[in-house]
Amino acid sequence: xxxxxxxxxxxxxxGYGGEPVLTGLNFSVRRGEIFVVAGGSGCGKSTIMRTxxxxxxxxxxxxxxxGVDLARATGDEINALRRRIGVMYQSGALFxxxxxxxxxxxxxxxxTALSTPAQTAVARAKLAVVGLSADAEKLPSExxxxxxxRAAVARALALDAPIAFLDEPTAGLDPVTSAEFDxxxxxxxSLLGTTFVVVTHELPSIERIATRMVICDRRRKTAVAxxxxxxxxxxxxxxxxxxxxxxxxxSGAGQS
Amino acid sequence: xxxxWDGVVxxxxxxxxxxxxxxxxxxxxxxxxxxxxxxxxxRIIAAGGGTLRLEGAPAExxxxxxxxxxxxxxxxxxxxxxxxxxxxxVIGAANHLGDLVEFTGAVAISSRAAxxxxxxxxxxxxxxxxxxxxxxAVAVTCLLGFIIGFIIAFQTxxxxxTYGAGNMVAVVIGVAMVRELGPLITGVVLAGRxxxxxxxxxxxxxxxxxxxxxxxxxxxxxxxxxxPRMLAAMVTTPLLSLFCTFLGVxxxxxxxxxxxxxxxxxxxxxxxAIGVMDLLQGMVKAGVFALLVAGAGCAxxxxxxxxxxxxxxxxxxxxxxxxxxxxxxxxxMGWLFFLMGI
Ligand SMILES: Nc1ncnc2c1ncn2[C@@H]1O[C@H](COP(=O)(O)OP(=O)(O)OP(=O)(O)O)[C@@H](O)[C@H]1O
Ligand SMILES: [Mg+2]
Numbered sequence: 001x002x003x004x005x006x007x008x009x010x011x012x013x014x015g016y017g018g019e020p021v022l023t024g025l026n027f028s029v030r031r032g033e034i035f036v037v038a039g040g041s042g043c044g045k046s047t048i049m050r051t052x053x054x055x056x057x058x059x060x061x062x063x064x065x066x067g068v069d070l071a072r073a074t075g076d077e078i079n080a081l082r083r084r085i086g087v088m089y090q091s092g093a094l095f096x097x098x099x100x101x102x103x104x105x106x107x108x109x110x111x112t113a114l115s116t117p118a119q120t121a122v123a124r125a126k127l128a129v130v131g132l133s134a135d136a137e138k139l140p141s142e143x144x145x146x147x148x149x150r151a152a153v154a155r156a157l158a159l160d161a162p163i164a165f166l167d168e169p170t171a172g173l174d175p176v177t178s179a180e181f182d183x184x185x186x187x188x189x190s191l192l193g194t195t196f197v198v199v200t201h202e203l204p205s206i207e208r209i210a211t212r213m214v215i216c217d218r219r220r221k222t223a224v225a226x227x228x229x230x231x232x233x234x235x236x237x238x239x240x241x242x243x244x245x246x247x248x249x250x251s252g253a254g255q256s
Numbered sequence: 257x258x259x260x261w262d263g264v265v266x267x268x269x270x271x272x273x274x275x276x277x278x279x280x281x282x283x284x285x286x287x288x289x290x291x292x293x294x295x296x297x298x299r300i301i302a303a304g305g306g307t308l309r310l311e312g313a314p315a316e317x318x319x320x321x322x323x324x325x326x327x328x329x330x331x332x333x334x335x336x337x338x339x340x341x342x343x344x345x346v347i348g349a350a351n352h353l354g355d356l357v358e359f360t361g362a363v364a365i366s367s368r369a370a371x372x373x374x375x376x377x378x379x380x381x382x383x384x385x386x387x388x389x390x391x392x393a394v395a396v397t398c399l400l401g402f403i404i405g406f407i408i409a410f411q412t413x414x415x416x417x418t419y420g421a422g423n424m425v426a427v428v429i430g431v432a433m434v435r436e437l438g439p440l441i442t443g444v445v446l447a448g449r450x451x452x453x454x455x456x457x458x459x460x461x462x463x464x465x466x467x468x469x470x471x472x473x474x475x476x477x478x479x480x481x482x483x484p485r486m487l488a489a490m491v492t493t494p495l496l497s498l499f500c501t502f503l504g505v506x507x508x509x510x511x512x513x514x515x516x517x518x519x520x521x522x523x524x525x526x527x528x529a530i531g532v533m534d535l536l537q538g539m540v541k542a543g544v545f546a547l548l549v550a551g552a553g554c555a556x557x558x559x560x561x562x563x564x565x566x567x568x569x570x571x572x573x574x575x576x577x578x579x580x581x582x583x584x585x586x587x588x589m590g591w592l593f594f595l596m597g598i
Contacts (some may be wrong), residue, residue, distance in 0.1 A: 053472050082474040093465035107473050 005064075006031045006163060006195050007052060012061035014044065014051045020059055021047045024222045027214050034189055034196040034209045036229075038244065039216035045199045046090055048216070049167050052197065053087050054078050057085070065162070072144055083111060086156035090167040090199075092148040094140040100127060101136040102149045107158045126154040129184065130191065146173045150181070167199045182208040203247060261293055268297055268376055272304030279314030291317070295324035324473050352559075359371055359555045362478040363486070370483055381484040382491075389450040390492025394499060397445050401500035404441060404508025405433055413511060426525035429508030434530050438501030439538045443545035446493055447578025451553035455574035458557025459567040467558065482554040489546035497542035501535075533598055541589055548585055549578040 015021040021044035029035040037045045050056040052065060054073075063070040066084060068077050094103050105123040108114060114122065127136050130150040132143075140148050149169060156164055156231035166185075170178040182205050188194050200206060206213060217224045217240055219246050225232050225241040233245045268276075278294070286294075298308040298321055310318050336344070370377045409425050416424050458481060463469050470477050509522050556574040560566045 048467075055468055055471060079474050082472050085472065087469065087472045089465040089469060091465050095469070096460075096464075096468055106475075110473065110475055254523040 004031045005029065006066055007035075007197070008062070008064040010062040010064075012051075012063050013059040014046070014047050014056065015059050016056070018059075020221070022216055022221055022223070023060070025061070026100050027223060027226045029195065029197060030211075031195055032189070032193050033211035034198060036210040036213035037197065037199045037216070038201050038206060038213055038220055040201070043216045043218035044221075045201075045216060046167055049165055049197070049199055053085060053165055074163060083159070084161055084163060086159060086161035086164040088149070088152045088156040088164075088166045088176065090171075092145075092152040093141070094148055094152055094155070096117075096140055099137050099139055099249075100132060100154075103140070103151060104155045104158050107155065111159060118176060123154075123158065126158055127151070129157075130154045131180070146177060149173065153181075153184075157188065157194075161194070163195045163197065164188075164195045168201075169198065169207050170200060170202055178202065178205060179208070181205075185209055202246070203234065215244055261289075265293065265300070266297055269300050272301050272306060274301075274304070274306040276301055276306065276308045276312050278308065278313075279311050280317070284314070286317065286390050291320055291323060294321045296324040298322070349569070355559055356555060359478075359558065360551075362476075363482060363551065366476065366479045366483050369479065376479070377487070378480065378484050383489045385485055385488035389446075389453070389488055390496060393445060393449055393492075393496055395497050396449075397442055397500045398503040400441050400445065401433070401438060401503035402507040402510075404437060406428055406510055407502030408432060408437075408591075409508035409511035413483070413515070422512075423517065423521070423525060425508065425512060426522050427529040429505055430526035430529045431502035433501045433508070434534050434538050436538075436586075436590075438504055438544060439497045440582065441504075442493055442497040442500050442542055443549065443582035443586070446489065446496075446578055447549045447552075447575055447582060450489060451549045451574040451578035452571040453555030454550060455557040455560075455570040456567055458482075458554055459560035459570040462558060462560040463562070463567060475501040477558065482558075484549075485554055486547060486550040489550040490543050493546035494539040494542040497538060498535075501538060515578075537598055539595055541586065544585055544589065545582045548581040552577040552581055560590060 007029040009025045009027055013020045013023040014025065019141060020241045025048070037048055039045055047056065051058050051063060051070070054065070055071060062090050062141055065081060068081055070078075073081070094100070095106065098106065101120070101123050104126050105119050108119040108122055112119065124133065124136060127133055130153055132147060132154065135143050135151075140151070143151070149172070150170050153166060153169055155167065169185075170181050173181065185196055185198070186209055189196055196209075198209065206229055212226065212228050213232070213253040214223045215232070216222070224238055227236070229245065232241055236242065275298075278297075294308075294310065294317075302325065310321065409429055412428055413422060413425050416422050416428075458467070458477075461481075467477050470480055505526060507590045509517075509519070512522055513519070551576040556570045556577065560570045
């Protein structure tokens with residue numbers, strides 16, 4: 001089992017400028033699974049993701065991504081890694097001066113030998129997958145927040161990277177679009193074998209897509225549970241995990 | 257409420273009782289401030305080892321009070337002493353300097369790569385930025401040049417006329433505008449318009465993670481965003497400076513024409529004082545200003561911190577740094593040109 005881990009954290013600490021946000025992280029993501037990072041607002045989910053996508057050096061312990069130790073990697077190794085990951089940021093982070101189509105096409109322009117018409121065709125196909133064919137020529141500022149998120153996912157998937165990181169892809173989407181989104185992730189996962197690391201705290205979404213998940217806690221500054229959602233709900237006795245998975249507030253959980 | 261708070265809370269603080277009961281049976285509604293006061297009382301009594309009971313209050317009220325009272329306040333930030341402030345300032349400045357060195361290095365590496373493989377430069381971006389920073393600045397630069405040329409002529413004319421050397425003003429205007437003021441005015445306008453614009457653009461991109469997105473695509477922000485901006489500025493600024501210089505000389509003539517000087521005579525006077533080398537010197541200055549202003553703007557944008565004010569701060573820093581750099585480098589270049597005997 002250990003051999004097919006694509007991401008491994010051993011006693012890792014993550015944070016900004018000497019100030020750890022989460023410590024003692026021990027978990028691995030297996031190749032081909034949909035791994036969910038969950039936890040309350042501000043607990044450090046995005047910080048874990050920033051570390052995994054090589055933008056933030058780990059503060060301690062070991063973080064292995066696709067066989068590379070992020071703390072020791074050389075600049076070239078990091079650059080090579082970055083071409084093997086697709087990222088969707090919480091804020092969308094589309095390039096404001098480019099249309100949705102150009103946004104999706106940009107990584108293709110830079111990293112593939114495809115001709116321009118072929119690049120455009122591929123980019124259009126990606127946009128079609130997320131249901132944005134009709135809006136391809138619009139600027140990010142001309143579409144809704146949910147549409148920006150979908151375009152950002154399309155861009156993250158543009159290069160068919162083997163690992164995709166999505167930070168809260170369904171936050172702020174209506175339940176129907178959100179469910180469609182989950183379907184999309186599931187089908188890409190089974191079709192292309194893409195490994196997904198998804199940050200989310202939407203329970204319905206977690207129930208639909210997560211192979212396994214990690215729950216982080218802001219107060220204890222570490223991961224409090226790792227495993228399949230159902231397994232955690234049935235077996236984990238940690239009150240905070242139960243509170244999270246059963247949508248209760250902690251003070252409510254304390255009373256009953 | 258304020259009176260009640262000060263009165264009751266202070267009384268209890270001075271002599272915390274061990275057991276306290278607050279009769280809430282006659283209370284029909286309580287607002288947030290009331291709950292906060294109850295929580296404060298509860299906290300004071302608990303700190304003294306006592307307990308507080310709310311009689312006749314609904315269970316939720318008790319729970320909220322407990323929750324507020326139990327929530328640990330973060331330790332108040334220590335006021336920073338003068339020495340610490342100096343220390344933080346020095347560390348901040350050192351970090352800033354380090355970032356600047358790193359930025360300069362990155363620009364140097366990318367420039368070398370651009371020279372080796374000009375095809376890798378995003379010329380389309382260069383063109384659109386050049387149009388934006390150059391074309392749109394023509395009017396304001398020309399206007400400023402004309403006004404300043406006019407003013408200098410107007411102010412110096414009486415003094416020269418006292419010595420009967422009114423026509424010398426043509427020489428003054430020519431030398432001042434071509435060698436000094438044309439490039440300088442253009443540089444300052446560039447700092448105010450484009451330096452701030454570059455900082456705001458790149459700053460916004462930093463705040464919205466667009467720079468991060470570029471990095472994770474393996475695209476170098478310096479090659480992708482900074483080099484095109486520097487190139488665009490370096491193409492347009494010498495041209496703008498030329499326009500500015502020309503309009504400034506024209507402004508000077510507008511005054512002299514009033515004294516009855518003929519255009520041909522004016523041109524002849526100006527030509528006697530300045531040559532091609534002077535014109536070239538002005539263009540070189542403008543190019544250097546462009547490099548510095550665009551570099552400072554982009555560097556400031558990429559160093560943008562977090563928060564809603566960060567982009568504004570970056571833009572301000574870019575303008576100030578740009579103007580200071582323009583004037584400093586103007587002095588240095590003036591001195592160098594003097595040493596070289598140009
Ligand atoms: N650039 C930064 N510099 C310093 N501290 C930061 C920075 N970004 C976030 N933090 C801190 O790190 C902690 C975790 O932030 P993070 O963005 O990872 O939370 P999150 O779990 O993604 O929350 P959310 O669900 O609201 O997105 C927060 O306490 C925050 O104050
Ligand atoms: Mg987040």
